[in-house]
Every structure is written in C-alpha cells, then in structure tokens.
Amino acid sequence: MRRGVMAGRFASSGTALDQFWRVEELEAPARERLAAATAEFLSGVPGDGRTLSANRAAFARWQFEPHVLVDVSLRDLSTTVLGQRIELPVMIAPSALHRLYHPDGELATARAAAAAGTLAVISTSSSYPLEDVRAAAADFAPWFQLYWVSDREMTRYLVERAHAAGFAAICLTVDAAVPSWREHELRAPFVFPDGVIQANLPGGPHVHATDLTWESLAWLRSLSPLPLVLKGVLRVDDARRAVEHGVDGLIVSNHGGRQLDGSIASLDALAAVAEALDGSIELYMDGGVRSGSDVAVAVALGARAVLIGRPALWGLTLGGEAGVARVLALLRGQLDSAMGLLGAPTLPSLTRDLLRPA
Amino acid sequence: MRRGVMAGRFASSGTALDQFWRVEELEAPARERLAAATAEFLSGVPGDGRTLSANRAAFARWQFEPHVLVDVSLRDLSTTVLGQRIELPVMIAPSALHRLYHPDGELATARAAAAAGTLAVISTSSSYPLEDVRAAAADFAPWFQLYWVSDREMTRYLVERAHAAGFAAICLTVDAAVPSWREHELRAPFVFPDGVIQANLPGGPHVHATDLTWESLAWLRSLSPLPLVLKGVLRVDDARRAVEHGVDGLIVSNHGGRQLDGSIASLDALAAVAEALDGSIELYMDGGVRSGSDVAVAVALGARAVLIGRPALWGLTLGGEAGVARVLALLRGQLDSAMGLLGAPTLPSLTRDLLRPA
Amino acid sequence: MRRGVMAGRFASSGTALDQFWRVEELEAPARERLAAATAEFLSGVPGDGRTLSANRAAFARWQFEPHVLVDVSLRDLSTTVLGQRIELPVMIAPSALHRLYHPDGELATARAAAAAGTLAVISTSSSYPLEDVRAAAADFAPWFQLYWVSDREMTRYLVERAHAAGFAAICLTVDAAVPSWREHELRAPFVFPDGVIQANLPGGPHVHATDLTWESLAWLRSLSPLPLVLKGVLRVDDARRAVEHGVDGLIVSNHGGRQLDGSIASLDALAAVAEALDGSIELYMDGGVRSGSDVAVAVALGARAVLIGRPALWGLTLGGEAGVARVLALLRGQLDSAMGLLGAPTLPSLTRDLLRPA
C-alpha cells in the first residue's frame, strides 16, 4: 500500500514515541510527566493568552491552492541559514533550562537537531555549559541566544565564550526588556529544582538591561565577528532599522506569547515584514508551528526557516534526544507530503501564490 | 394536505430507510454498522480536518435571494454531462472498494444511479470488475476514474478495458501524486478484509506515478477516444491550462478533504474557476454536498453537476442499491423544492444572481 | 424609584403572565404547554434552520449610536399603515389555526391587537370565520392574508368575503409556491386535532397555485377595491416590480424561516430594499423581532412597522387575549425605553444614522 511508503520512513524507536503522528499529541503526556511547576513554566503565558492563541489562529487563516500535474518525484527540503546548510527549514528555538525536561538537557536537544540535519539556538540560560552543547551539535553549529544583562562585562564574557566555542551566530533577544506580567509566576515564583542551574552564568541570575537602543548594537557587534540575529522583531519599521544597522537576520517572534499579551501573531508579522523587506535580510519565525503544513505556510509567506520551541521540549520530556528527533521527523514527513501535494517540490517553489486567505 | 404531495413522491421501500429525510441522518447509523477500521477508512482525513470542515462551511457562506411570482408549476432538473443526459445534476463520485460497505458493492451503486437517471464514476480500485459494473449501469454509461500508476502498461491496460467496456469518459485523479499524511492510517494501516479486492488490478496495489505533468496527458489521450476529465483541480491557472490541453471536463475537488489538509474548499474553488473560465469547459464539483440546497448553490456558482462521495457510501452501507437510491431521492426532492421556492424551475435559471454572500 | 415608573405601566393581570419581562421568556413555557405535534408545527423549520438563525443574527449585527441631550419627555410610538393609524409599529403576522394554541383562537388575537391599538393579519387558514375575527378587532380593521389556491373561484370567494367583512387589505403570500422540505413534517405529517378546522375554506385544504406571475395580480386586484400587500418579497428587483404593478405595500419576509432554508435574513433584505426604493412603497417586515430594540432597528432601516409571528402565538398559548396583550405590552415598553435612550422620541426620528454595523 502507498501509505506504507510514508510510514516506512520512520525508523521505529521501539518506544512509546512510535505512537505519535502529530506534534500536538505530545503535549498532554509531556505535561503529565513534568512536575506541576515545570509544566506551568513551560506553558505559561500572561493575561488571557491571546497571543498564544493568535499564533495558532494565524495559520488557520491561510488556505492552500495546490498545483496539479507537477513532477514531484524528487522533493528537496534543504536550505541555508546565514550560509549554513540545513536539511529541513526547521530549527530549535532557544528556551531556558532543558534539564528541567530531561537529564541530558541541551545536549540531547543539540544531538537530535544535528541528527536531523539542522541546528538549535542555545539559550543564555542553558543548563549545560555552552561549550558542551556546541560539542554535542557536531557538524551543525548552533546559534547562541543572548540576554543582554545589565552588567556589560557579563554580556561581553558570554559573547566571547560563544565565539570561542564555535557557535555560528549571536541571536539577541529584544522583546523582553522588562518582565512580563505572568499571573501564575507572580502568584508562585518558579524555584529551580535541585541540580538545575543556569550553567553559563557565574553567580546566578542577572537583571536584563532595560536601556538598550539601536545604537547599542555597535558595541555588541564589536565583541565578535559572529553574525547578529535579532529575535523578537514584529514591526516593519523596526525590521527596516535592523537592515540599516547591519543586522544579519531576524526571528519574527512574540516570544511564544510569553511576553506582551495581545501582541500580533508571529505569522501575521512575518507576512508584513517579508512583503515590505523583500529579501534584504534573512527572515525566520517562531510561534505556533505545529505541523509540516504550518512550515509550508511560513515559508510561502517569506520565512527562510521556522523555529520550534515548546514542541521540542515536549519531545525532550518524553524521550530525550529520541523525543526531539521524533518531533523533527514528524515535521519533516508532513512537510514532504505537503510539498508533494502542493506541486512544490523545493522550498523556493513554495511561493505566496499557493496561499489564499481563508 | 400539501405536504402530502411531496412525501407521496417517495415510494416506500418498506425498510428502515424510509425514516431518513436528510442525507446527513444516514451518517451515524452507517458508521455504526461498519467495522471500526472501515468506518475510519470511509471518514478519515489528515491533520485537523480543516478541508473537510471548509467544504461544508463554504455552502453556509451563501444565502438565497429567491424570486417570487415565477411560474414554477413545471420543474426540470435534467442536464447533460459530456453530451450524456442525466435526470438530475448529481453524479456518484469515485471511491474505492464498495464491497467494504455492501456485498453488492459497485454493482448496487451503478444500478441505483441508473435507476435515478444519473451516472456513477467508477474507481480504478473498484471491488467488482469494471465490465460488470458497466453492465449494471444499463443506459447510463459510467465514467472510469483512473489512478495513473507508475507502470505505464498497467495504465494503458486500464484505459483500454474501460473503453472496451463502454465507459463514457476517463476521469484522471490529479490531486494524489504523493500520499497524504493521514495520522490514523499511519498509526494503523488499513488491511483489506477477506474477499475485498481491487478487482481491476491484477497483482494487487500499484504505486502512483509522481512525475506526471501537463505534457503527460497527450499519451493518455492517445490510448482511447474517450473524453478526458481531470479530478482535483482547484486553481484558475491550472483550469486554464486544462482547457489549453484539450481536457473535456474538470471536477473541482479536494478529494473530500482526504489529501492536503488546509486546501481551499471545493465550492470556493468552483466559484473562482467558473467565473474565470466562463463556460469554456464543463465544470463539476464534489466536496460537502449534503442537500438539494447545496446542489442549487453549486449549480448557481457554475457547476453543471455535482458528485456525492461519502453520502452514497452511507446509503450503500445501510441498504445497498435501495440505500443509494434513497440518498439520490432525497437530493432530488430537496432540489425540486428549492428550485420551486427560488423561482428557478430549470437548471439554467439557477443563476449566480440568486445568491449573495452570508 | 425611577424604575417604578416603568414597571407601573403594566397593569397586573394577576396571572403568571406578570412574570414575563422579555418576549423570549414565553417560548419555553408555551412549547411545554402545547401537544408535542403542535409545538413542532409552531416552531418547525426546514433543513438546518439557517434562515431562522439568520433572522435573529441580523439584528445582532447592528449597534446603536444614541444621541444625548434630546428632549425625550414625550415619546410618540404611533404611525399609519395603508392610512390606518396604529399606536405602535408592531402588527400581528398571519399564521394558521390559532385554535391550536387557545380555544379563543383568532378572536383573542384580534382583540388583543385592537386593545393595544394595532391590527392583526388574519390567515386564510384561520380557525374562526374571518367575519367573526373582523368583528372581534373592533376599530382596528385587520388585513386578510390570502393563499391563492389553484381553484380560482375559491380565491375569488375568499377575497370577496374579506372585502365584505370589512378587512382593510389583501395580503398575498408569495413565498410558498411549492411545499418546503420540512423533514419533521415529512416524517410525521401534522394531523388537525379534533375541533380545529380551516374555518374559511369550505371542503377542506386546497392546493396552492404554482403558476402565479406578476401578471396574475391584475385579476386579483379586480376582485375588490382593497389595497394589495405582498408578503414574502426579499429582492430589490422584485420590490421594484411590485411598485410597477401598483402594489400598495410589501412585507419583507422569509416566512419565519419556514420555507426555503438558506434564505437571506428578513432584516438584511429590508435594509437593501428600503435603500433602493427610498419610500416609493410602504415596507413592513417580519422575522426575528423579539424586543423593542429589534423594532427600533427595523424602523431605522426603513420599516414602517414590523409583524410578530411566533411571539404572539406563545402569548396566545399561555394566556389567550391577555397573553398576546402581554407580548405587545413588553414590546411597547421596551421600544419606548429604547427611543428615550436613543434620543429619538418619534418614529420618524428613528433614522438610519442611529445605527452602525457591529
């Protein structure tokens, strides 16, 4: 049977992971396995969760108009990001403290990404030292996510370490200048479990800088020759300013709905920014990607690649490296099928013309 | 009583079928009667089922603006498709393995269609030999639905048999170049029950060709003099290309929502294609038709006829030939009432002008 | 207390009716009191009930933009219809067989309408002879709703009787040329209870004429000097044609959602027709009116008056004349309050400018 062809692609892990065929199926069992506070930390959003909902709803507002009678016998899902080739247009978004989810933490995440032919963005707040994570990623050099803390020397120290360790880019988070009003955290502040630490930060948590401006970027760029990516840009004018300031890439993102409740959906922002900037800078997006069809929509709207946050952590919780691998394999398989059915066998052929508003 | 006039049209079958007065009422009892795997096979769609929902929702987005004081004493529901007269603008869509639903399989389907004065499209994967099904259809020559398999000689063999048996057209499915990502099938691949076979395919299932292009059609047309219909076209540009390549008819379809989740609704695609092509090719549609009002909407938007898929199988499950006949009788009765109330006593008088967006 | 001023307007009936302060509150208890078949007959609609829902939803799509600092110390709710003064812009819509709901049937309905200072439209299928109903209506001459039956002499007979009895207008229903496909009636045809008859029709039910056209109206007008109102017009072009054929008034209506499922909402049709015709004919509407605010919306969109159907029957069921009176009193009280709060103390001051789309 034809469907056997597709299922056959998945090497069985011989574990309960084999039962998952949709990314969202991992959420409930992952949350169940975690301590309540960790599950809350993973999912928590401020306010009414409007932005979280908006991120998902934005995908449902697009429909496909597939082409027929296109030769799709060979599908090619690969692309490059900042010059580095990846085998599918999906990266791992940065998130804190992967040891909360699995003892192997970021090591497992980096290994799974590399095995799938892609890269992970490693958080300032990673629970393994960035050098160890870099080593685990083998041929797929990760990016280093930077929280610019108020102590400039600490910021310099982090960038220099990332550069020395062989990271491929600095990814500065710009949408968290002040704390979000997350009711659940205000009610019950999150306490680090025993053995889970911010491994890159000597002396514990630091306060974020609140006075950064576009002019601050020059100093940051002076610290290393690494390309600079901004994460958290949502506006066309800010995106244009990033180009003027020599930024190399933008992750259009609202922090997974965890910062300002009511922010525009990432996908909507991507569509506007991509249309306005028209290729003058590499664009990525995160927020709400849960299927290969979602990846196809984001690429058709102008993303060079997408990033997944919570889905990777669900996989990590349920199976460590194998769990993250499962999530990536599902997205790959779904994207491959969608591209075949769309008559779009390569990423460049995934054009805006294949979409229409629902 | 006036309502007696209408009810009186339905010859009682003396069976439980007499209780059904809406097509959708058949779904639940039909699913209940089937083995779970077959029910799943019948209903199954990939992803979130967005396309399935969109197919239905598209009808609800149109409202009627009926004319009054039109003489509707005589209603004429007949039309022609590729030159063949049918008594109502409803055909049976192709679907696999009707023996899954009733021992008489496609024979019952073809008989019920012919008795109602219309035709069925018979699948490559029919469970009775196409020659036997043709014989059962009496005066209403069916169309043959073709899956172009990767073995060209097998494709030639199927077309030549259909021609020799007296089918009226070849209907090539073009929206299934690669397998759909149907989670339920990936989890539990469908196994043919004992005695159910693909009766037209010596040697069992074949792999679909994935490299077809518009240029491939010339070879297909060389195999027989039968008119060619493409099933699965959703785009205006593809529809135009079909006209340029001499295709005789198009079934605007998204495969009942079973292929690419997120595809545009069939009815929405029909409206766009019909407006753009303006009569240069016969257009039919399937996907979401559940009532005579739905038929009226589709005709008003440009369909020469519609096709019903799952509803025919619900009827087949519940009553064999009589069940399919019941479904067609309901649609006929409802369409007749709707045309009378719309002040549109013939199909050509069912114009776009009678609709407005809801 | 101020609110006492308003409540004080309602003379207590000393019955359970005093508990109702919203029209919709009467529906459930009324249905409960009726035999199941009668309740079904009262509420029944074809198909998915889309038109019934649309009728209600249409009101919710308008919002008020009230004026402030207008002298509203005197509110005047009166108007004229075909030259006859009524004290509030609400009439009773025609419906069959009021004896199904209360032994006093149409006599109670007509009395309650007259007591409230308005008129009722009496159905061809009334369960009391039209002459008796006319007498009950005292100073408020009812209109006679005509089903044009296929026997022309019977039609002539009905019109001549209505004229002789002193009805003020003939109201021809034009949206019921063929029977609606009402599943519940097809399944279980309605049987008249003992003692309930169509009192105006000697020899029992007659078949509706299905061949009426605009040209047929001349003969109808020749039968009496009464003004002619068409009930069931929904289109601008049909409304224009009515003006050309000398029709005196139009009830924009979809028969309470009981005929063609999927028809445009009455209120939406009213807005379009009123805008296009701009006062060249008197317009009324029915369908979905449940509150004084609804009346205000309809008047602001161009209705000279509205008609209520099911609400009057709920009242009739629960309290005979007093029940219908309660419904009319609620609508009057609510409309009076709404006009005061809108800064629109007269019906002519209820202008389109007070509304905006929601």
Place this chain on the structure above:
Amino acid sequence: MRRGVMAGRFASSGTALDQFWRVEELEAPARERLAAATAEFLSGVPGDGRTLSANRAAFARWQFEPHVLVDVSLRDLSTTVLGQRIELPVMIAPSALHRLYHPDGELATARAAAAAGTLAVISTSSSYPLEDVRAAAADFAPWFQLYWVSDREMTRYLVERAHAAGFAAICLTVDAAVPSWREHELRAPFVFPDGVIQANLPGGPHVHATDLTWESLAWLRSLSPLPLVLKGVLRVDDARRAVEHGVDGLIVSNHGGRQLDGSIASLDALAAVAEALDGSIELYMDGGVRSGSDVAVAVALGARAVLIGRPALWGLTLGGEAGVARVLALLRGQLDSAMGLLGAPTLPSLTRDLLRPA
C-alpha cells in the same frame, strides 16, 4: 529572579487580597460575598447584555505591534486631567451607594484613589455626604457626578454643594434620560438595605429630567465656575456639539452596558471620537477596562485616562480601601509592564501606531 522585581512592588496587605493578580479574579468572590440583590444590582444589565459583551470584545479586536530597542528604563505613567495631575491614567467611575459593598463606602473609595495618586468621580447617589467624601480624598480632588433631576432647585443645590466642598469638576450623566428596561429590576425592584441611603438627596430619590437639551447646559454652567464633563457621549456629532458648547471634557461611555442594550462599545466610540476631534477636548472612557493592557489600548486610541466602575466595587466589597487599592495596583503594574514591552515608556509615546486591528 527578574520576576521578583515586579512582584516586589506590591506591599503585601497580609490579607486574602494578596492572592489576586488579575482584576477579573475579584469578580466571583465579590459577588459571592454580597447579598443576591446587591450582586444583581452591581452586575445587572438590560436585554441580552450585548453592550456589556461589546465593551469587552472591543479590546480584543486590537493587537499590539511593539517597538523593540527603546530605552524603557524609566517609565512615567502620570498625566493630567482638567489640569490636575494623576499618577496613572485610571480614575474611579461614579456608581451609586458604595455602602452596599462596604461600610466605609465612598470614603474608602476616595482614600484608595488618593493613595494611588488618582481621583474618583463621586455619584449624586453616594451613600456618604459629598463633603465627607471630599475630605477623604485628601490631595486628589474628586469630580462630582450629577444626575440632573426634574426639580431644578435640587440640581442647583447639588452643584453648589459640590463646588463649596472643593470638588474639581461637575460630571453630568447624559445617557440616562429615561429608565433602562432591565428585566431583573422590573421583576424584583431593588430595595435599599437598612442604613444605606442616598446621602446627598434630602427627601429621597428624585425623578430624572427628561427634557434636557444642549441649550440646558448654559444654566448648569452658570451655577458654578467648575469645569463641566459630559458622561455618556458616544457619537462624533454629539462630541463636536459638546466642544461648541464649551464643555471641558467627555467621558465616552455607555454606562457600563446598563442603559441601552445594543449600544456601540465605548472603546469603538472613543476611537471614532478621538480621530474626529483630534485633541480639541479632553477625552476619557469607561466600559470594559480590566487590565493594564486595556488601559494602554484606550490611551493609544485617544483617551487621556480611563475610568473603572465594577472592578473598583469588587475591590471595595472584598477589602474596603485595601481592596480598591489592590485593583489600582494591579492595573498600574500591568500598565507599567505593557509600556515597557511596547517600547513606550510614557503616555504620549503610547500612540495609535502601536495598534492594529486583530
């Protein structure tokens, strides 16, 4: 941890109030604590509650497009209203009889407002004498809400007392010329509990004037030199007229959805009025404000400040002065966070450009 920074701002009251981190969390426990009739009085709205829902829904129709890389190390939430400086753009809306909710009544409300650095609008129907309330408000002079009663001398008496007591403005309610049709009050008229009185009104309740016009304002203005604010304006033309008549400020309001059901949402009206008037008069709004993000939206759409009604009463019910203080502190904290995340550290930098329709 960073989030500690934010939580630390809230001085613990050592009471159950500390558990509330969203304003809406106070509603259910407050209603539970109140007598049923008082809870109904607090929440009650007429009709379907459409306006109440619309007030909330209007906020959800706006999304934020935040700026990044703006120096937000210092946030300034202060503004002036009619020349009086307030520390956050949130005032307390007028409402009747605060003693229904807490023995300290309006005294507690005024103290909490002043402690938070803002002012309250005190109702004609306050349950403490306006002079006592003024004294409780310390440095933040309240405004006096006026119901213009039909007895002009009583109106004069109220205005003169407010002026003498040191109120900062007269705020005339103009959206309550006639009683609203509130079913729950018609069914069970509200009875004042023992000890709760309209302390400003000798001789008990008075009937509202129903004949006020724009011309009436001159006499009102002649009674005192206090600035005049109109509460309840929703239309652009009425707002323009207010400017022409020398009114000093407008509260765009629909009376919390308590008067005309179906009125436009306050926020929608604010947007229209602010765009049309372009700064020629101070604009405030109430209706549906439940979070700091809501405040940010209203300010971005043109409000100089917002007013909260029911939320203050929930707080008053649960904790007297401390409860009202908690509500104001939550709004302040949320607004502060939102302004930081929006890249808008001052109220003037909260511009329309930060919003887009959802």
